[in-house]
Amino acid sequence: MGCNNLSEDDVVKEIRERVIAWERSNWAPYPWRVNRTPYKVLIAELLLKRTTRQAVAREYPKFIERFPDFNAIYNATLEEVVEAFRHLGLYKQRAVQLKRIAKIIIEKYNGEVPDKWEELVSLPGIGVYLAGAVLSFGFGKKAPVLDSNVIRLLSRLTGIKTKRNQDYLRLLWKLVPDKDHDLFNYGMIDLGALVCHYKKPRCESCPLKDLCVYYSNKSIKNNKNRDCLINIYKKLIKE
Numbered sequence: 001m002g003c004n005n006l007s008e009d010d011v012v013k014e015i016r017e018r019v020i021a022w023e024r025s026n027w028a029p030y031p032w033r034v035n036r037t038p039y040k041v042l043i044a045e046l047l048l049k050r051t052t053r054q055a056v057a058r059e060y061p062k063f064i065e066r067f068p069d070f071n072a073i074y075n076a077t078l079e080e081v082v083e084a085f086r087h088l089g090l091y092k093q094r095a096v097q098l099k100r101i102a103k104i105i106i107e108k109y110n111g112e113v114p115d116k117w118e119e120l121v122s123l124p125g126i127g128v129y130l131a132g133a134v135l136s137f138g139f140g141k142k143a144p145v146l147d148s149n150v151i152r153l154l155s156r157l158t159g160i161k162t163k164r165n166q167d168y169l170r171l172l173w174k175l176v177p178d179k180d181h182d183l184f185n186y187g188m189i190d191l192g193a194l195v196c197h198y199k200k201p202r203c204e205s206c207p208l209k210d211l212c213v214y215y216s217n218k219s220i221k222n223n224k225n226r227d228c229l230i231n232i233y234k235k236l237i238k239e
């Protein structure tokens with residue numbers, strides 16, 4: 001698809017549809033992706049920090065069985081929470097963080113995970129990624145989920161290098177659809193991790209390649225198409 005006749009809305013629509021269609025065929029039923037609740041999503045994402053999906057898939061069901069809600073974590077000793085993290089590394093740090101979150105959620109939010117962006121990002125160690133994941137995957141509310149894989153994908157796709165995550169977050173707010181936002185977010189994370197690989201992107205199997213500035217530079221050497229795409233992404237990323 002050439003860029004010339006495309007508006008910003010067309011590009012947004014194409015990206016949404018292609019990412020969702022790709023994810024429908026590649027969706028992996030990890031235990032934290034089925035039977036989702038805000039609590040389970042938050043726990044899974046904390047476990048997934050610097051740990052492989054395979055390792056978390058083994059440990060997550062045991063963790064949820066031992067600690068089915070924040071009350072259970074609040075009432076457990078730190079040593080008991082440390083023990084539950086033992087097979088995932090960084091266990092002391094993670095256990096301390098989780099105990100701190102549990103204390104706030106029990107004492108300030110009556111045991112319920114808050115459903116507002118500002119409240120989530122104010123919890124200890126919860127950044128924009130986790131806030132978006134809890135909202136989109138846990139509460140079913142439209143929100144962007146910006147992890148390091150998605151940042152890399154957006155940076156290559158748009159050709160825009162920025163150190164300000166706020167820029168990619170603003171772009172992602174525009175890309176995330178109202179309907180199927182969870183599927184879209186999973187798709188962006190999975191595409192970033194599996195296809196737009198950090199060492200070597202597998203562009204030939206990427207559904208976004210003809211909309212991608214990096215691919216345009218690398219494979220087609222089509223400056224017109226690349227410049228047209230850059231223009232569109234620049235407008236989309238603008239405040």
Ligand code: SF4
Pocket residue numbers: 153156157195196197201202203204206207208209210212213214215
């Ligand atoms: S075409 Fe290549 S560089 Fe562009 S988003 Fe896809 S995998 Fe990443």
